[in-house]
Amino acid sequence: MCVGVQWCFSQVKGAVDDDVAEADIISTVEFNHSGELLATGDKGGRIVIFQQEPESGNQPQCRAEYNVYSTFQSHEPEFDYLKSLEIEEKINKIRWLPQKNAAHFLLSTNDKTIKLWKISERDKRPEGYNLKEENGRYKDPYSITALRVPVFRPTDLMVEASPRRVFSNAHTYHINSISVNSDCETYLSADDLRINLWHLEITDHSFNIVDIKPANMEDLTEVITASEFHPNQCNTFVYSSSKGAVRLCDMRAAALCDQHTKIFEEPEDPNYRSFFSEIISSISDVKFSHTGRYMMTRDYLSVKIWDLNMETRPVETYQVHEYLRSKLCSLYENDCIFDKFECCWSGNDSVVMTGSYNNFFRMLDRGSGQDVTLEASRENIQPQSVLRPCNVSTGGKRKKDEIGVDSLDFNKKILHTAWHPLDNIIAVATINNLYIFNDQLN
Amino acid sequence: MFAKGTKRKFSDPGEEPALGAELGPVVRPLSSTYSLQRQSLLDMSLIKLQLCHMLVEPNLCRSVLIANTVRQIQEEMTQDGTWQIMTQALAAAQCPADRLVATEVLCRPSEALAAAQSPKPLPAGPEEEEEEEEEEVVVAAAMEEDVDSEANPLSSSSFLPAPFGAEPGWEDEEDDSEDEDSEECPSDAEDVPDSRRGDQVFGTFEIKHPAPPPDPALEELFSDVDPSYYDLDTVLTGMQSTPKMGPYDLLDSLSPHAAPALSTGTSCRSDLNELDHIMEIIVGS
Numbered sequence: 001m002c003v004g005v006q007w008c009f010s011q012v013k014g015a016v017d018d019d020v021a022e023a024d025i026i027s028t029v030e031f032n033h034s035g036e037l038l039a040t041g042d043k044g045g046r047i048v049i050f051q052q053e054p055e056s057g058n059q060p061q062c063r064a065e066y067n068v069y070s071t072f073q074s075h076e077p078e079f080d081y082l083k084s085l086e087i088e089e090k091i092n093k094i095r096w097l098p099q100k101n102a103a104h105f106l107l108s109t110n111d112k113t114i115k116l117w118k119i120s121e122r123d124k125r126p127e128g129y130n131l132k133e134e135n136g137r138y139k140d141p142y143s144i145t146a147l148r149v150p151v152f153r154p155t156d157l158m159v160e161a162s163p164r165r166v167f168s169n170a171h172t173y174h175i176n177s178i179s180v181n182s183d184c185e186t187y188l189s190a191d192d193l194r195i196n197l198w199h200l201e202i203t204d205h206s207f208n209i210v211d212i213k214p215a216n217m218e219d220l221t222e223v224i225t226a227s228e229f230h231p232n233q234c235n236t237f238v239y240s241s242s243k244g245a246v247r248l249c250d251m252r253a254a255a256l257c258d259q260h261t262k263i264f265e266e267p268e269d270p271n272y273r274s275f276f277s278e279i280i281s282s283i284s285d286v287k288f289s290h291t292g293r294y295m296m297t298r299d300y301l302s303v304k305i306w307d308l309n310m311e312t313r314p315v316e317t318y319q320v321h322e323y324l325r326s327k328l329c330s331l332y333e334n335d336c337i338f339d340k341f342e343c344c345w346s347g348n349d350s351v352v353m354t355g356s357y358n359n360f361f362r363m364l365d366r367g368s369g370q371d372v373t374l375e376a377s378r379e380n381i382q383p384q385s386v387l388r389p390c391n392v393s394t395g396g397k398r399k400k401d402e403i404g405v406d407s408l409d410f411n412k413k414i415l416h417t418a419w420h421p422l423d424n425i426i427a428v429a430t431i432n433n434l435y436i437f438n439d440q441l442n
Numbered sequence: 443m444f445a446k447g448t449k450r451k452f453s454d455p456g457e458e459p460a461l462g463a464e465l466g467p468v469v470r471p472l473s474s475t476y477s478l479q480r481q482s483l484l485d486m487s488l489i490k491l492q493l494c495h496m497l498v499e500p501n502l503c504r505s506v507l508i509a510n511t512v513r514q515i516q517e518e519m520t521q522d523g524t525w526q527i528m529t530q531a532l533a534a535a536q537c538p539a540d541r542l543v544a545t546e547v548l549c550r551p552s553e554a555l556a557a558a559q560s561p562k563p564l565p566a567g568p569e570e571e572e573e574e575e576e577e578e579v580v581v582a583a584a585m586e587e588d589v590d591s592e593a594n595p596l597s598s599s600s601f602l603p604a605p606f607g608a609e610p611g612w613e614d615e616e617d618d619s620e621d622e623d624s625e626e627c628p629s630d631a632e633d634v635p636d637s638r639r640g641d642q643v644f645g646t647f648e649i650k651h652p653a654p655p656p657d658p659a660l661e662e663l664f665s666d667v668d669p670s671y672y673d674l675d676t677v678l679t680g681m682q683s684t685p686k687m688g689p690y691d692l693l694d695s696l697s698p699h700a701a702p703a704l705s706t707g708t709s710c711r712s713d714l715n716e717l718d719h720i721m722e723i724i725v726g727s
Contacts, residue, residue: 174502192503193502221509225503275480275483278514279510282507332483335504
């Protein structure tokens with residue numbers, strides 16, 4: 001992406017009214033490897049998959065048109081009888097498997113259980129059964145006088161989602177990440193204290209590869225916040241912590257990867273030391289670049305790009321909403337300081353994107369060093385209307401078209417964003433709406 | 443800025459450095475503002491740790507981060523010496539009920555006072571209106587206090603077990619706080635900084651003489667309250683092992699004692715309000 005790219009509104013999905021049903025809160029957004037499918041998970045345990053409409057020659061700029069492809073209930077609420085606690089059905093993460101045949105596969109997880117779903121199309125159906133009528137009722141056997149071979153006839157397209165595997169009972173704590181390995185055979189799941197390695201075909205056991213649970217829970221001071229496999233090296237994965245460190249592990253080194261191979265941590269700036277320093281250093285998301293050379297981390301106020309060859313400090317640091325630094329105490333009071341923002345790379349790794357408050361999201365261009373703040377709002381939903389940059393004023397004097405820090409709506413947060421792997425199409429989730437934007441073709 | 447209309451307490455860039463602000467490597471000033479803010483942050487953090495979700499397991503990451511914040515404050519207060527004072531005050535308590543007796547005394551209508559003068563009708567100020575749903579006994583106490591302080595400041599200081607303002611160990615206390623405190627209903631949290639109330643509670647402990655006889659009803663009521671409230675390890679472990687422990691569990695454990703505790707004769711409007719009141723006492727906010 002070069003300087004001066006404009007982003008345009010394409011679509012918005014979800015309810016219009018301000019009264020948000022709890023179950024409709026979007027909890028994860030993910031494109032598949034081709035970008036043709038876009039999956040969202042919500043707090044009610046449902047998954048909605050959108051499919052990109054094929055480009056029509058008439059309107060090439062409407063390439064970012066996605067329509068509902070499949071909707072299904074992935075997880076149901078459960079009850080842990082031993083602890084007398086409810087297990088939420090909220091979908092924490094969705095990860096697509098690389099496509100191998102006509103069907104699509106994805107992994108979805110809630111706090112405790114991971115499921116492998118097969119999404120397949122059916123556009124033919126068998127007709128001409130001997131024993132059954134067309135409506136399914138069984139024929140009277142005495143009425144059958146001849147036999148025929150049933151044939152497949154075309155029918156309306158049906159998309160079916162069926163659970164193929166259920167991976168359960170492996171996590172004591174809440175699962176925060178899943179990541180499919182580049183070998184396409186295994187995947188990892190991470191909770192607050194442990195990371196497990198699974199084989200996609202085997203559901204009754206998994207291997208524990210990281211365990212940071214202390215012998216005495218009173219000594220617990222650090223938890224795992226995110227984890228991901230390297231995109232190319234099937235032996236390498238990283239996990240981030242609540243203390244702002246990222247550990248890279250090599251599974252060839254040992255069966256249990258408690259000893260990290262590398263640790264990426266930036267020393268704290270003593271000028272910024274406060275009681276909230278640790279909380280805002282907690283990493284909420286970690287993502288490898290597509291090339292696998294770099295890694296991005298998101299903490300409360302910034303995005304950092306790390307070169308895997310240098311552990312001492314990031315190569316790039318971008319401020320997301322530095323104006324919140326003086327408001328940390330209030331944000332602690334209302335719990336906003338614990339919000340977990342995600343981040344994502346553009347297809348060519350030249351731009352990174354992350355969300356903020358007031359339905360703002362930030363695009364950070366690594367090449368030019370420029371950044372822009374855009375807003376996902378229903379006020380600006382004319383087809384292909386260009387998004388205007390937003391500015392937050394920090395000083396006393398507020399310029400025209402600027403919004404003051406105290407006017408920001410902290411209930412409107414963009415935690416989940418996704419970028420099409422091959423095109424400049426982005427999906428931005430507000431609390432209960434999904435916005436799709438594309439760049440303006442010149 | 444924040445939906446619930448929470449009063450912003452730390453937004454003075456021109457004054458003492460706020461807790462969220464960069465303090466730098468210099469030695470932190472032990473100003474009263476800073477100490478108050480720090481105490482308030484400590485109390486806020488402890489409330490966050492205690493009030494877990496009832497049905498769903500609490501977020502471990504959030505709990506760990508809050509617990510680490512409390513540890514940090516604890517360490518700093520230990521270096522300052524203020525932590526020692528606070529724990530000594532707690533240790534000096536004969537039983538947990540003492541801590542709450544100190545403020546309960548504020549609520550208890552004074553027989554002497556009642557005999558001396560008839561309570562004047564109190565105009566319903568904004569404080570009273572806010573606390574409409576609070577227990578009547580608390581409101582009654584406020585009326586008593588107001589009457590008390592208006593009529594005779596000296597008698598109010600003798601009535602209260604310890605002079606709030608005359609505590610030498612407390613840097614935060616000021617001499618003119620006495621009048622201000624005695625006028626207030628303890629349930630009114632709006633105008634007084636959190637730590638000030640905390641200081642009141644612990645301040646009464648330091649020189650509690652003569653110790654008022656512990657009310658057996660109150661003792662029973664608060665026998666479940668753990669003085670290790672400020673003990674972080676207990677909080678964290680307790681939270682882990684009994685994740686369901688929350689306001690409603692506390693309520694359950696209190697219910698058999700609810701009636702005798704309010705032996706002043708008034709009845710609670712609702713158990714939940716009583717719980718809020720108790721929490722306020724414990725936390726001192």
